[in-house]
Amino acid sequence: ALKSSYVTKAQKESQRSYTSVQPQASYKVAILGASGGIGQPLALLVKMSPLVSALNLYDIANVNGVAADLSHCNTPSQVTAFTGASELANCLKDVNVVVIPAGVPRKPGMTRDDLFNINANIVKTLVEAVADNCPDAFIHIISNPVNSTVPIAAEVLKKKGVYDPKKLFGVTTLDVVRANTFVAQKKNLKLIDVDVPVIGGHAGITILPLLSKTKPSVSFTDEEVEKLTVRIQNAGTEVVEAKAGAGSATLSMAYAAARFVESSLRALDGDSDVYECSYIQSDVTELPFFASRIKLGKKGVEAVISSELEGLTEYEQKGLEALKPELKASIEKGVAFVQKES
Numbered sequence: 574a575l576k577s578s579y580v581t582k583a584q585k586e587s588q589r590s591y592t593s594v595q596p597q598a599s600y601k602v603a604i605l606g607a608s609g610g611i612g613q614p615l616a617l618l619v620k621m622s623p624l625v626s627a628l629n630l631y632d633i634a635n636v637n638g639v640a641a642d643l644s645h646c647n648t649p650s651q652v653t654a655f656t657g658a659s660e661l662a663n664c665l666k667d668v669n670v671v672v673i674p675a676g677v678p679r680k681p682g683m684t685r686d687d688l689f690n691i692n693a694n695i696v697k698t699l700v701e702a703v704a705d706n707c708p709d710a711f712i713h714i715i716s717n718p719v720n721s722t723v724p725i726a727a728e729v730l731k732k733k734g735v736y737d738p739k740k741l742f743g744v745t746t747l748d749v750v751r752a753n754t755f756v757a758q759k760k761n762l763k764l765i766d767v768d769v770p771v772i773g774g775h776a777g778i779t780i781l782p783l784l785s786k787t788k789p790s791v792s793f794t795d796e797e798v799e800k801l802t803v804r805i806q807n808a809g810t811e812v813v814e815a816k817a818g819a820g821s822a823t824l825s826m827a828y829a830a831a832r833f834v835e836s837s838l839r840a841l842d843g844d845s846d847v848y849e850c851s852y853i854q855s856d857v858t859e860l861p862f863f864a865s866r867i868k869l870g871k872k873g874v875e876a877v878i879s880s881e882l883e884g885l886t887e888y889e890q891k892g893l894e895a896l897k898p899e900l901k902a903s904i905e906k907g908v909a910f911v912q913k914e915s
């Protein structure tokens with residue numbers, strides 16, 4: 574028998590904290606693109622959720638190893654691997670939340686729009702399968718360009734006759750996570766308290782942090798606003814350049830995506846206090862899709878917090894007007910992509 578002295582106090586404590594992940598609910602989550610740079614750490618974070626009973630991992634490559642590895646963690650969810658198109662339908666059966674980080678990431682010099690052709694096709698194919706197998710699921714789109722891939726997903730779902738605009742989400746959580754981090758650093762605030770809404774879209778100037786609506790209330794000089802806004806808008810490029818050809822943000826993205834999954838599961842589970850920013854079909858502006866703060870409920874988007882778009886500063890108002898033409902063009906590009914194929 575193993576003597577207890579072989580196990581240090583710290584090991585016991587760490588074990589207690591991990592095994593204390595007791596099942597609290599039994600939702601099924603599928604990750605499509607699960608062996609990628611985002612997919613793997615995202616799968617790990619979702620594996621740690623007490624709200625998940627089944628974690629289905631799908632990819633066109635290398636997913637068996639990821640699932641075998643994760644399946645050894647002694648947290649409640651059952652991990653299953655699905656490889657290749659023939660196993661996609663089974664992966665999606667009875668799933669409550671589908672997360673899609675499948676696709677190619679940016680390399681230095683590329684914009685999110687440069688990814689359009691490859692990722693548009695991938696998202697279209699995957700969402701068709703979602704429509705056929707779990708039309709009731711919350712769908713989280715991570716694959717870029719999100720400004721276009723969400724309208725693509727909407728068109729695909731419409732064609733299949735199962736589009737529920739309250740359940741289709743472009744994941745912009747990373748913009749909020751970055752804004753919170755950068756503002757807390759700049760203003761020496763306690764990170765956990767900081768909340769900056771980020772609206773618009775998810776590329777370049779379409780990302781519009783509403784610094785004037787930061788909680789707790791904090792004042793910025795014009796120069797601080799300008800610098801922080803530009804940094805939040807270009808934060809993805811900071812990572813692309815630092816990785817120097819090896820891809821774009823994966824770990825911070827996985828963290829942000831896991832937060833959005835957890836929020837969705839809490840909402841499904843009846844928690845009445847779940848708010849996130851997300852890029853959705855929206856009528857807060859004249860554009861058909863727009864990111865803003867939403868309240869999540871059992872049926873998806875329960876309310877859009879449009880009051881946050883009132884009383885903007887002149888800088889924010891200008892930013893809002895400036896982003897509209899670009900966002901509009903990206904939406905139209907996505908819609909046209911699906912329509913021309915029919």
Ligand code: NAI
Pocket residue numbers: 605606607608609610611612631632633634674675676677678679688692695698699714715716717718719744745747748775820821822823826
């Ligand atoms: P990656 O290349 O490391 O992983 C992508 C994975 O998708 C690979 O495992 C690949 O085998 C898989 N894949 C490709 N085609 C597929 C298909 N037809 N079906 C299923 N899986 C497929 O890329 P990474 O870094 O994980 O990025 C993924 C996507 O997320 C990119 O489009 C990237 O631009 C986007 N992204 C989005 C962010 C956001 O804030 N929404 C932030 C960072 C990245």
